[in-house]
Amino acid sequence: MPIALITGGSRGLGRAAALALADSGHDIVITYRTGQSQAAEVVDRVVATGRRAVALQLDAADGASVGAFATALPDALASLGGDRLGVLVQNAGVAGRTPLGAIDEDAVQQLFDVHVKGVVLLTQALEPLIADGGRIITLSSGLARFTAPGMSVYGAMKAAVESLTRSWAAELGHRGITVNAIAPGPTATDFAGGMIRDDEAYRRGIVAMTALGRVGEPTDIGGAIALLADPRSGWVTGQRIEVSGGARL
Template sequence: MPTETTTMPNIAIVTGGSRGLGRSTVLSLAQRGVSSIFTYNSSPDEAQNVVAAAEQAGARVAALKLDIGDSSSFDGFVDSVRSTLAEWGAERFDYLVNNAGISDHTPFAQVTEELLDRMYRVNFKGVYFLTQKLLPIINDGGRIINISTAVTRLVNPNSSAYATMKGALEVLTRYLASDLGPRGITVNTVAPGPVATDFSGGVVRDNPEINKRVAAVTALGRAGVPDDIGPMIAALLSGENRWVNAQRIEVSGGMMP
């Protein structure tokens, strides 16, 4: 009786791959033999450092500039993806990790329409329409992961604009899982807890008091680091997890369980 293969697909697109969780994801995929096209917005030098590290691990990798908040640029970006794939002898890719995003910690009473619109463009609209644009070139049986946050489950002061848009992204995940099921494409949410990166101005990484507070309410007794998240994403994308679909998976070390 034939058995179902669990061979790892070999090309991923990771948005926001030059730093933090995205960087860890690209490098974790490289260690598994998966090549990546990743995006950066304002840090070309950091992007090239990721390229060098991934290539050292033996993977093909390309860095493309993209502002996820500017949906008018998506057609050009997809053309660049197609060109990169052609250089690699491929027409399609297998994984999409929608990681790029921004945070905000403005009190509700002070949130402006401009600020909320920016949260929407980057954290929801950009993900929605970039995924739509890439659908024609993702393989059937592929995988999509949307990166959310633990604060859709927990209330973090002054995070209403950010958390609301990430909550919308979690709803989108479930709908995409249903819509793309006939193509065998799984769609899941990964929701990290606080991680010591430059996200949110590096507050968890650089503020010892905040780091200590996070550790105190986390079952494993510390704040997260990027390599708590990237390898988990790479593992979730693997064939062994092909039956995991339409799920929100929190990766927070047991924060406020």
């Protein structure tokens, strides 16, 4: 069976992606930074579908952690009966407000380390383990297209991810590997303190600006990721696919 790796797969969009890919026939590797018990619950959910799964610790912002993870991954793949990844989903992320006039250097560095440096280093480290004809799916954001108060640096980092996605699609095309970015719109998770999920007034404001008249759910994003991983999406590469219900059209 093909094996899919989802970074940040213990909760939120990563959890939804892991479950959607398991439903479509993939065995699963997820990473977590601190949520070991949550990761174990996702593994149990995947196993309950009849697929195999394992969870590994990874701090995507730490180059040493990325190196150790890349070294350990072949053994994890072997435990699932394989030696190659069919799908790599670069989902790990962190929120951070950076209103102009109050931007902290450490906050900029953290956003860069997780969303850009970590994605670059991990993709480079794992590229030899991705099967020819495989899939790399990065996570961008609607905020690479539209704006929200205080989210300028986060949006800029996601725009960088989209640029990397296009470049890697060109570089890896000779191996038949597709590279695409999913750009979620406002989605009800615990990201950024769960505001979209929990603040009803905030949700109403989003709904008013969204063509389909609701906020996104994690399963909306997980389903889109599974679609890109499907063999029938093999002629799609270098693309940014916004999954937002028509937010701010």
